[in-house]
Amino acid sequence: MTTTDAPQAAPPPTGKRRIGDVVFAGLARSSGLLILLILAGVAAFLIVQAWPSLAANTQNFLTTQEWEANVREDPAFGIAALAFGTVLAATIALVMATPVAIGIALFIVYYAPRRLASLLGYMVDLLAAIPSVVYGLWGIGFLAPQLVPVFESISRYLGWIPLFAGPPSPSGRTLLTASVALAVMILPIITAMSRDVFQQVPQGHREAALAMGATRWEMIRLAVLPFGKSGIVGGAMLGMGRALGETMAVAMILSPSLSISWNVLQSGNQTIAGHIALQYPEATGYGVSALIAAGLVLFAITLIVNMAARYVVARGNKEA
Amino acid sequence: MSTTTTQQPPEPATRAELSRGSLPLYFSPVLLTASAAVVAGVLLAFSSFGVMLWALLTAVAYLVISVTASVRVEGARKAKDRFVTAIVYGCFLLAMAPLVSVLWTVAQNGMARFDIYFLSVSMNGVLPSMDAGGVYHAIVGTLAITGMATVISVPVGVLTAVFLVEYAQGRLKKAITFFVDVMTGIPSIVAGLFVVALWMMLLGPGHLNGASGALALAVLMIPVVVRSSEEMLRLVPMELREASYALGVPKWRTITKVVLPTSASGLTTGIVLAIARVIGETAPLVLTAGSSAVSINWNLFEGQMMNLPVFIYSQVRMGGAVNYERAWAAALTLILVVMLLFFLARMIGRLFAPKTR
Structure with missing residues (x-):
């Protein structure tokens, strides 16, 4: 039997404990506990189901690049290439999205006309409402062909940087294209977090800066950005978490292949999430279990990034 | 000087x-x-x-x-x-x-394929390259799977929010709040894998049906519902609760008769937005509801179930010109559904908001 602790923030002035109260409180509490249970369950079931393939794996899971898991015995697979592709794609997306997101947040909070601000914010939120499979379709049908000439000029002029070494893929379906799509998808979340902190900047700080004759930019640099640092960093990390786990857009844009390549203008990389989506329907033998192992790695990475992000945001809130 | x-x-x-x-x-x-x-x-x-x-x-x-x-x-x-x-x-x-x-x-x-015919027929008996077929079966699947996911996540989500706002304190409250935040960040494909792993343990491999899809979506939807409901419940003024207690109303009646009705419009808005969030999820459904169903299937517990996002994906994988046309038309359908939900959420928020001032 679940019972609740008697003293509350605003305790009902009842003498005896009613059966309705006990039942309702029990229901509410068990819902809360169910969430913890689900999260624990996700980790536990993934570990249990990943174990058979990990135990049978003939290669080192963490350092192997190939993926020969669809066999009945002696599977040989590893996460190295996939993890590399995942982190690379998410990092590039983050580098592209964060400055733009900060700009958008500043625009909505400090530059846009007051009356339009909420509508404009709503439009940015719409970016988050578009399903990722539609982004994938857009990526193949519109973005990739549009980016081919851009990639050609990048590799012509910046080809000396290993990331942009040519020749670029003629289809445009490369890691950089996927990263652009990811950047668009994580824009709203970084913007939302930055907007929240920018709105919390004490009016006194801002007015003090303006009263000293600061221009709008100087006010932002002196009062807003230092105050909003934790929100920006936290938002960027949440965006990173989203980009790491994003599946469909990546799976549709990138062709299935497995190699560690720094060259983002050629096809050849793949991410963990994309690989799982592409491989799962054809998985046999140890295949499914191996994919669950890959999912476990993804789960661990995103969990760490998200927890760190929440920690940064919470600490920032405390200081404020 | x-x-x-x-x-x-x-x-x-x-x-x-x-x-x-x-x-x-x-x-x-x-x-x-x-x-x-x-x-x-x-x-x-x-x-x-x-x-x-x-x-x-x-x-x-x-x-x-x-x-x-x-x-x-x-x-x-x-x-x-x-x-x-x-x-x-x-x-x-x-x-x-x-x-x-x-x-x-x-x-x-x-627009090329988007018409009444496209919305009202399934892909049953249609070869991938034929100039025919539609998304009716996918719409059915989307409605059924999202509906079941909503039925699972709304009670759990709202009750958890009630627990966090009205009952919980100390360590447990902190833990739940923190892990709800963490759960928001679970990659959708991991939610799909979780259900796959769960089914493999309980029933053995190869169980693709709508209900497992709904379960995967619920894992993604619950934290969103909790977050938004929590925010809405916190907006209910303390005075309302105190007035109710002063009349001798027990706590659970106060919550069900005062707190929840007051925040009803906000809760509904949050739930509709959460539905809009998960209705476009593809990856978990590829893993759990299957990607090769072609006929209308209303039964959540038996057989593969097509739905709009997976329909788009599987058509793209087939790769022909007609397939791409179908994928685009289905994408248009999906975006219209999502926009409709967004609009609905705004309307609910505006029309049914409690008149406080």
Whole structure:
């Protein structure tokens, strides 16, 4: 039997404990506990189901690049290439999205006309409402062909940087294209977090800066950005978490292949999430279990990034 | 030498600073229009007009001219301010570009096949390359799976929010809040794998059906519902609860008769937005509900179940011209559904909000 602790923030002035109260409180509490249970369950079931393939794996899971898991015995697979592709794609997306997101947040909070601000914010939120499979379709049908000439000029002029070494893929379906799509998808979340902190900047700080004759930019640099640092960093990390786990857009844009390549203008990389989506329907033998192992790695990475992000945001809130 | 400066501020500099001119108010809009027109003219003259190139060159021209003019007339500080203002506006426009582009391409490409026929027939008996078939079975699947996911997540989500706001305290409250946040960040494909792993343990491999899809979506939906409901419950004024307690109403009746009705519109808005969030989820459904169903299936517990996002994905994987047309039309359908839900959420929030003032 679940019972609740008697003293509350605003305790009902009842003498005896009613059966309705006990039942309702029990229901509410068990819902809360169910969430913890689900999260624990996700980790536990993934570990249990990943174990058979990990135990049978003939290669080192963490350092192997190939993926020969669809066999009945002696599977040989590893996460190295996939993890590399995942982190690379998410990092590039983050580098592209964060400055733009900060700009958008500043625009909505400090530059846009007051009356339009909420509508404009709503439009940015719409970016988050578009399903990722539609982004994938857009990526193949519109973005990739549009980016081919851009990639050609990048590799012509910046080809000396290993990331942009040519020749670029003629289809445009490369890691950089996927990263652009990811950047668009994580824009709203970084913007939302930055907007929240920018709105919390004490009016006194801002007015003090303006009263000293600061221009709008100087006010932002002196009062807003230092105050909003934790929100920006936290938002960027949440965006990173989203980009790491994003599946469909990546799976549709990138062709299935497995190699560690720094060259983002050629096809050849793949991410963990994309690989799982592409491989799962054809998985046999140890295949499914191996994919669950890959999912476990993804789960661990995103969990760490998200927890760190929440920690940064919470600490920032405390200081404020 | 230094004695004079310490007693008097450096006056000449200040005066120069104060007497600096400023560019007229109409400077920015006029310059922007002018540079857009000139760039368009030049590009057309070289017959290499493209929207992206035009926007980029206009922005560059505007930046260079306005900053140069501002440095000469207003001084470096104002010039920097103008520069940042232009960049900030540019950031917003840059973000709008993909939104407009996605909606435009989907509308343009989707219209080719989007009609009553497409919405009212399934793919049963249709070969992938045939000029026929539609998404009715996928709409059915989307409705059934999302509906079941909603039925699972709303009670759990709202009750958890009630627990967090009305009952929980101390460590447990902190833990649940933290892990709900963490759960929001679970990659959707991991939610799918979780259900796959769960089914493999309980029933053995190969159970693709709508209910497992709904379960995966519920894992993604619950934290969203908790977050939004929690926010809404916190908005209910303490005085309402206290008034109820003062009348001798027990706590659970207070919650069900006062707190929940007061926040009903907010809760509904949050739930609708959560539905809009998960209705486009593809990856978990590929893993749990299957990606090869072609006929109408209303039974959540038996057989594969197609749905709109997976339909788009599987058509793209087939790769023919007709398949792409179907994918675009289905994408248009899906976006219309999501937009409808967004609109609905706004309407609910506006129409049924408690009239407090």
